């Protein structure tokens with residue numbers, strides 16, 4: 001059982017490990033294992049070709065996104081859902097009603113034709129958290145801390161960003177190139193395996209590192225597109241203020257460089273960006 005209480009730093013490190021680091025390493029290990037199994041030079045292992053075929057079938061069905069969701073589940077977040085049960089019922093319903101009435105309504109009014117997103121309220125202690133995710137029907141994951149400490153106007157602005165992600169998803173992802181590039185592991189692994197199994201392991205590690213790097217840049221691009229979408233609807237400076245306040249609450253757990261890049265891409269004045277990144281001492285109260 002993974003403990004979920006504690007500080008934002010520890011929470012976000014664990015989340016980063018399970019959701020972003022763990023999936024590409026698992027996928028790399030499996031693809032290069034297949035490359036090793038199909039090489040005739042490999043020692044026999046449970047009827048190599050049959051095992052390789054079964055692993056490939058698993059890899060076609062289970063992609064990195066699926067493993068990210070598994071990682072998300074392994075962090076324990078999904079077990080921190082607040083269920084509307086007995087003693088908590090009133091508090092839960094009040095929190096959800098507050099959220100739906102104040103933040104979700106104004107967000108959907110601004111974002112247009114999108115359906116309101118189903119809400120999963122989670123208790124993470126003093127950890128700010130708001131994200132869109134899920135296999136199949138995506139849900140909003142909102143920590144009680146963020147619900148308590150963010151005013152409704154800012155929460156609606158942050159929600160507009162999540163609706164931006166939703167809009168992008170609905171446009172359709174098309175062909176998943178990030179998934180297809182893993183097939184490169186088969187010829188590369190097959191050739192290297194004939195030279196030395198150690199080279200195969202090195203290639204798997206390098207492949208996973210490249211996939212991580214590419215994934216990071218793709219995420220940053222997706223964040224910027226969602227930022228732009230939200231800013232067009234709620235106003236760039238108001239949105240940037242809400243975003244910067246949320247990131248301050250996360251307190252260094254995320255790369256400050258990434259926040260700066262996102263603020264710059266919103267087309268803000270450099271002085272405004274500097275002010276949002278380093279607000280005067282009094283302005284930080286409440287976060």
Ligand SMILES: [Zn+2]
Pocket residue numbers: 161162165222223226
């Ligand atoms: Zn986002």
